[in-house]
Amino acid sequence: MSTQILENDELLEVLDQLDLVHDGGSYVSRRNILSEESTARLAGIFFNAFGQVGTSRFSIRVIHAGKDLHPAQFLTSRTGDGLIDHVTVKDRVLHHYLQQGATVVFDHVNDHVPAAQAIQERVEALTGSKCWVQCYITQASSSAFDMHRDDHAFVIVQLVGRKEWRHAAETVGAPESAVYTPGSVSFYPKATPHDVHGLGEMSMHLTIAFEGFGGKPFQELADDAARTQLVRRRGSGLPFSINTRLIDAATPARLAVSHVPRCSEGSAELRVWSGAGQLAVPARFEDVLHLLAKRPATTPAQASEACGIDETEMLQFWAFGFENGLLHNPAQ
Structure with missing residues (x-):
């Protein structure tokens, strides 16, 4: 880092x-x-x-x-x-x-x-x-x-x-x-x-x-407008994006897109536009996404402690994120 x-x-x-x-x-x-x-x-x-x-x-x-x-x-x-x-x-x-x-x-x-x-x-x-x-x-x-x-x-x-x-x-x-x-x-x-x-x-x-975006924060934009305004942050997920077996509890990451979309009330999934396509993320990871968006580097162990999700499950989310372009390495 x-x-x-x-x-x-x-x-x-x-x-x-x-x-x-x-x-x-x-x-x-x-x-x-x-x-x-x-x-x-x-x-x-x-x-x-x-x-x-x-x-x-x-x-x-x-x-x-x-x-x-x-x-x-x-x-x-x-x-x-x-x-x-x-x-x-x-x-x-x-x-x-x-x-x-x-x-x-x-x-x-x-x-x-x-x-x-x-x-x-x-x-x-x-x-x-x-x-x-x-x-x-x-x-x-x-x-x-x-x-x-x-x-x-x-x-x-x-x-x-x-x-x-x-x-x-x-x-x-x-x-x-x-x-x-x-x-x-x-x-x-x-x-x-x-x-x-x-x-x-x-x-x-x-x-x-x-x-803001036309005077509005990102979270108040309609879904179509939000998708067009979303920007991929500079960086990459290499080597974890091509070999997720390298990921462990100390692997730092940050969100690869500029903003986290809204999660509809009562929805079981959060639809996240990664820049290449839309990903379905379980709603319980919404706090994890906000943590990753805010911090320059977060590890699975830190996210597990902060968000109350089992570390093994968090490691699986890290692998999913890097593999699907949702996570980047810290800026170098």
Whole structure:
């Protein structure tokens, strides 16, 4: 299992406490709620992601004087043997633009960093929404975006340095100005007016953005609509998907699809769309599916204890899940 996922557990627990909703809700701020150790580890993970750009080069943006710079100005790229892209960040160029007031953005970092993928999957499971994670770095005393409203809800996780967030007078529950320090986590409801200012020091924060499906959480969609919106999570079940005899009580897994459908009241089965077809899952495993959707890794032994199902039966469910594309390995 990826150590990046294990080290991210503290943030995942904090997200549980915020009572996140994709539409509505109130501004909430928890100052320094993450430990220094956890904050430093997370910061290291995302700084490292900038240093190993790879094929994610189109997700790296530098916004300077209100405009996106061309990637050639801050990235070097060459195509090597086997048509593999080798991309690196021009550190000195980035440093120059940061000092001049630019903002460096890693868009949809959840597509490239397992820790961010774990955040995305946790929020989707908690809220029934679509989620994506952005990473922002600034250094100067300036604002890149001015006062604006986003058409989705989001959570801010401050990892390095301080950053000032300014709020419009009509923002309920929020101060006119809030300075976030490392370890602070804040929830902003959809359409909250805000302006973000650097304070002349290196700053990094994550934005965990999420929105519903046409204004609804997944669980409120009609069956046909829910099936079309279901997304398979990145990853695979290998080698367990082709050799279930390798599965034991310590084999970790996570759900391979983004959401768990509703179970009709009184129904003996839960119909789960796996992406390749519909699977009939006994209704008593509904809590197991929700546990697998929420956690970045769960073993049969853990699921057995949490859901009160015999471990032998849980091992059979693990084999069924991997064999039929319902379970994936933890993100690596």
